[in-house]
Amino acid sequence: MTLALETKGLGKQFGGLKVTRDLSLQVTQGARHALIGPNGAGKTTVINLLTGVLKPNAGRILLEGNDITNLTVHRRVLRGLSRTFQINQLYPDLTPIETIGLAVAERLGRGGDWWRVMGTRDDVNAEIAENLERFHLTDVRNEPTVTLAYGKQRLLEIAVAIASKPRVLLLDEPAAGVPESERHDILAAVASLPRDVTVLLIEHDMDLVFSFADRISVLVNGAVLVEGAPDEVARDARAKAVYLGEGADG
Amino acid sequence: MSASSDVGRIARAHANWHWSEIVFWCLTLACGFLFPSRYLIMTDIVRLALFALSLDLILGYAGIVSLGHAAFFGIGAYSAGLLAVHGVITQPVLALIVAGLVAAVIGFLTSFLVIRGVDLTRLMVTLGIALLLEALSERFSNITGGTDGLQGIEMAPVLGAFQFDIFGRTGFFYALIVLFVLFLIARRIVHSPFGLSLRAIKNNPLRAAAIGVPVNRRLIGVYTLAAFYAGIAGALFTQTTQLASLDVFSFERSADLMLVLVIGGTGYLYGGLIGAVVFRMLQEFFSNITPEYWQFWIGLVLVVIVLVGRARLHRWVLFVPNWIIRQFGGQKATVAVSEGEAS
């Protein structure tokens, strides 16, 4: 069994504060793995470590067996590790065609092309069109992102990440803040992600986690407290205590 | 029509020429025939416009605030001057390109310092490099002519056919053609994938990296390109005025340039061109009131522009042209000014 994504003894501290401690995660190929945990458990730090925004103080990160601990952010993307963002970090002035086009052009190695006008390469155009279609963005393809409905923006968020053709996708609270009426589209998009893409879902919403994940890790104080299949985690006393302690009802 | 070609058509549409752009360039060319007594000031405006276009590439498109863009202008100016004085390259066009390339090399080398760190570091480094070059050219005054400037610059005819004349007619059309060609190139570049990734970096560098954009490499690229443009502007200055002195590196030149771009608006290429015209007219106006203290008024203009708000000011200034364009071309055709700089 090959692991899609693995961390070995990952540690990060800010000053004296240990935010991530000895974190060893193993995400298997094609898994639907969820990383959950109460506020302040260090989920955001884990994402920043995995994507290369932060450098760990200790430990290693392996993507399909290759050490990526010292790679820059964009190199990890080109190696096949993409992420979506939790709060809105899309480009307000760019249209879906342009936003997805950025990712496609970089993946095909055309991003540094300074002489051809955008839209003149058929391979890039075809992939943009394919992603627009898959994420139901064709009708708004030429509208500035800022004018799109929030649900459409969340779809665009996922579409941009998928446009880099990742092997491993980090989904950071994909449905956060989406109104009930548009929620279904997001869940459907998440559910229909290609099976050969390994997904690590970082999520608060327990309904989404238990309907989607086939494996769950519970992060508390920067370390994995419980890990297992969803029904195991659901029965686990320690996991319950964490969430009950936070005031959520079962 | 397939989805793919539809995407291509829409993506390319941004790069299509708008009729107002064609009008703009026709008017500019017409000025060359309408005001034959004003070639010198018009050449000056064209040079300034090219220099501002160069700053727009890094400030308006990549969000790099520079306090020392005159560094590359100066490099270009001295390169062109030295090439002419020593008779190395007498052909103006070739010398122009070489001078631009020299500036580009310096731009490339210094870009590694500039792209590191935050806005504050960039301010210090860009200002420091310009001051350093100014001090160097003062120190090596045996080569540069020091405060007296480079003496004895004589230009061969452009392309061997057009002699520089005393009225500045050749100089003006030469500068205008150079500006137009470089504008065309810049226009292509900002509509390319490279240009798109610059906009993404300016807006949110972290996000751009997460999409797979090599942020540093792109910034180095555009900084080098802008240095090339500034070098050409400097070389044009030397070739059309047959002059190169220490003040090509001065802080005032860099600061005035920012004002030019701010007047015209950043991030849409025409800002520098429009700004150059307005700036020179303002400068004429203020020097007529108080010849020695016109800098006070230039400073006041800067302060007022910022306090009123650049975006709001441009909505006011562009209200009339946009209103006219709307009458003919519809809502989407208006001249856009990017709002909100990277902070």
Next chain:
Amino acid sequence: MTSILTNLFDGVAYGMLLFVLACGLAVTLGLMNFVNLAHGSFAMAGGYICAVLVNGQGWPFFAALPLAFVGSSLIGAAFERTLYRHLYTRSHLDQVLFSIGLVFMSVAAVDYFMGSSRVFINLPSALEGQFDVYGVGIGRYRLMIIVICGLLTALLQLILAKTRFGSRLRAAVDDPRAASGLGINVPQVFAFTFAFGCGLAGLGGALSAEVLGLDPYFPLKFMIYFLIVVTVGGSSSITGPFLASLLLGIGDVAGKYYVPRMGPFVIYTIMIVILIWRPNGLFGRTAAR
């Protein structure tokens, strides 16, 4: 050997002067992330206030110094209340443009009212000349600079470490949002600090007339020095800018003495080397977040 010590002494004096001139800017940056390129204009104001009082009104030098401080801080406070506070949330580009505009206006205005030539302040005879300590030439004026600036630095440290205002200021620099959550009036803290920083700059301007020269172009000439102090020194404490100022002062004096032909380049070289080595400054966190 003695020339080394003399140069070191001059360098320290120069560095401490730079610190007093620039520390207000470091705090402004650290507190509000505001890039104020016009800081030198406030220093120049102090210098000219002192010059007018001493040369024009016949005030004693030491009586004019406090007035330079008070005058500059009042000017600073007026500008902060009327103009600067509108720009805290703006982009760095706006702040740069605005403060360059102020620099240009101050340069032209001072030129108009005071003339463009260098101004010398009449010093008491006790401050002129130098004396020898074991063969090391000690300039009286520079000794006074070291004493005054040293006292000021100690006083600043005390204010920051021991007073209620100091702890509020430190809290606000660390995290303005959390500080205002704790009930600290951050805009007020900033207004005080800004005025105080301008006052210090004014005092520095008055002291520097003899050493650095005072003319209308002062804010332009020393802009790069201020930037180097805050960039290299960072703005999380005053220790960073202090050490950076000393480094800059000693480096500049030594450079001009030992390699006179290449003198001005020494500080640029220091700047570039430090930047390559530590892109975010020598001492911890830089200002811009």
